[in-house]
Amino acid sequence: MTDLEYTPQERPVEVLTDLFGEGLTNGQITWRPYVQPGREAVDVHWFYTGDETGADGAEAYISSFSPGAHGDLHRHLGFEILFILDGELVNDNGDRYRAGTLVVERPDSIHRVSSPNGCKMLVIREKRTLPLRDGELPDSGLVLDGALLPTG
Numbered sequence: 001m002t003d004l005e006y007t008p009q010e011r012p013v014e015v016l017t018d019l020f021g022e023g024l025t026n027g028q029i030t031w032r033p034y035v036q037p038g039r040e041a042v043d044v045h046w047f048y049t050g051d052e053t054g055a056d057g058a059e060a061y062i063s064s065f066s067p068g069a070h071g072d073l074h075r076h077l078g079f080e081i082l083f084i085l086d087g088e089l090v091n092d093n094g095d096r097y098r099a100g101t102l103v104v105e106r107p108d109s110i111h112r113v114s115s116p117n118g119c120k121m122l123v124i125r126e127k128r129t130l131p132l133r134d135g136e137l138p139d140s141g142l143v144l145d146g147a148l149l150p151t152g
């Protein structure tokens with residue numbers, strides 16, 4: 001070693017094990033309801049939230065979708081990484097993602113996900129998302145953008 005000796009620091013480190021096995025169900029994960037308009041039957045285990053990361057709202061969590069669960073319709077302000085750990089997730093474009101699949105949603109993408117039979121996934125967002133209502137367009141700053149689309 002050099003004149004500057006490194007001494008490991010005591011620090012909180014969260015470690016989850018066996019996530020492709022019993023680690024998702026053996027009690028090591030603390031699930032909490034993800035309460036948000038447009039989201040149904042979803043629980044999460046937070047690693048960090050926008051409250052901790054600042055204005056951009058970076059967040060990471062493991063999400064558990066019960067059978068029939070769905071997320072809200074939203075626009076991404078930054079990149080999102082989804083890694084499916086168990087079950088199957090369905091994107092609103094019809095894509096189906098099974099365990100072991102990694103999905104990258106790009107900034108400004110708009111989508112809603114669901115899981116007919118349930119799934120668990122790791123979610124990492126570099127920035128927060130912007131919730132949208134059904135039929136709503138993303139707001140570009142123009143007066144008519146963001147208005148509800150006519151139905152039927």
